[in-house]
Amino acid sequence: MRKVWLYLFSFACLTVYILSLNRPFMEWWADFRTYKLNAAYAKARYGDLYSICFLPGYTDTTFTPLKKFDETGNTDLYILHDSYLEGKIENNNFKGLNKLITVNYNTDGVNIVPDRSKKNILIIECSERSDWRFTDTTSIFAKMSLSYRNRIPQAYEGEPLTNYFFNPNINQNLEFSLYDYEYFIPVKELKAQINYSLFRRIPKDVSVSTDEKYLFLSETTVPWYEASSFCTVNEQRIQIVTALINQVTARYKRNGFDEVYFSLIPNPVSIVDANRMTYNHKIEMLEKAHGLEAKYISVYNTFRDTKEKIYRNDDSHWNGKGLQLWVDEVNRTIAE
Template identity: 30%
Template sequence: MKIFLKYLLLFVGSLLWVVGCVPTFRKTAFEWGLTKDSYRYGDLYRLSNLPQFKEEQLPCNNTPRFDSPTNSTALYIIGDSFTEHQRVGKQDFNVGAYTRIHWNETETIQLDTSRRNILVLQTVERHFREHFAAEVRNFTFGPKQPKESGFSFENWVAEVYQSFEETLKESEESLTSFLFSSDIFLTLKEWKAYINLQWFGRHNDQVALSPDKTQLLFVWDTDSSRITSSFKYLPDNELKTLIQQVNKTREYYKSLGFDEVYLSIIPNKTSIVAPSLGTYNHLIERVQRDTLLQTPFIDVWAPYTQQPTTIYSLSDTHWSCTGRAIWLEKVNGAISAL
């Protein structure tokens, strides 16, 4: 009996590990209702589990309505998590064609010369200095290469090895999310987080609190030792270099057929709701007003600072539906004005 129980526990444990760590199985378990999305209350709540910052992340229903819909424009975006398909899609833009890739992706494209082709370089403030350390070449031009047909043992081995490496790398976090994302476990985590904060003044080291304790922030934005921080010193010579790379990127894509290239820097949540937490480097404002910048700028800094407490989700680093709507209005305005 003991041997049977031992092997039964081993089997169940192995099954949970496989389901929790392999993306395909994890997705199926989520679709079957066996587990819940660990990000459903926001990425900052997921890190901190502080109950006062628990807010369900619901889809925005404020999709723009266009008085004069057009099919004559093709929009391309190189973007980060703010423009992922869960947050933004073709239906949000007054365009006939839409292509979006992430900063860590590349894609070969062919421009439709019968349309106006517009490229938006969208980056959150914290990654601007990294993205434009060099010219951007995420979109390349030419005919798309057809996928190789037939089975190749070498390619199969390489794919299996890469998948296994990625699974091992993300296994701990993935398994934790799979097993402990139910509301019961979240309640227990909340009790622990509340006691740690109230009794010992401690919280997860990946988050920070605003001076008045009303805003939950990402430590990458608040830690001045990080290049991602709103408070990391930005010398003028580095700023000039970054702007030059932006301009060179625009020149490159315009030379290959784009009608216009826009730059959009979405502020860090910290920059809007808690700029007094450190010595703010004013990155966005300095980029916008620098006379060296030749690239059209989609400005959300001004409207965001006018209503700072409504722009970002309480429990997440990303914008609220209000912040999203402002950005979409600015982008669609730029598209229609061209």
């Protein structure tokens, strides 16, 4: 009888192991757990930073829906965006739109054909921490290739065969399959709380704000990272970014867009904890750069002046109110 149990146990271990090697299965399992079993995993349950550090007291589930408008119009709005806008905006959040087309930086090659009978506006949005995207014009062009030029088909890079046997993500997959459940959360929180209280120790990717109300991505707070709000910015870099975004504006305008805007979303730390070190004022430097021909939709001053809570405590992104302020700014710009 003991042998039967041993076979069963080893079979169970092997099954868990093999399934955790398999990427398509893990993707299906994540979807199934979230949408069919309604048992969201850590990242989907709370903010992305909470799911790294599990510090209790940093869960923010408040949700403010965006304003909606019935009014339609003659403007086609194209937005190239990052995770700040992913899945969060719809046509009717904007005034006077004919249609809204959103393209994520992670999507490859969307063939855009601007309708010349409409007013075509393009907004290229990114967060302050990933402003390097503006320096990579090839990428910006590749994400939204234009109708006049056929997109060069890229060779399909399949997953290496060895990944099916030696998946480098197996530890994360096993953790997801075995430990990422609601009933483990108190244990994870206890561990996080003990380590934080005793040693001020949290995972390296996360920092706590000076007033201990917010979690931040460490890359935005540690001065030696380029994404940081406290990393020294030199004039040369500002000039390079400015020259490149001028070039992007000219290129898209030549190809059917009436207006091209850029928009930088401030790092949460730049707004709620800017005095923790010497803030680099990169956004202001970029938005007021010498020789700037491109236009910005700026929310920096609005964010700095508002008394509202506009970022989530447990996440590296804004909350509904922060997003609404940005949408309001876009609506104002479209109306002009």
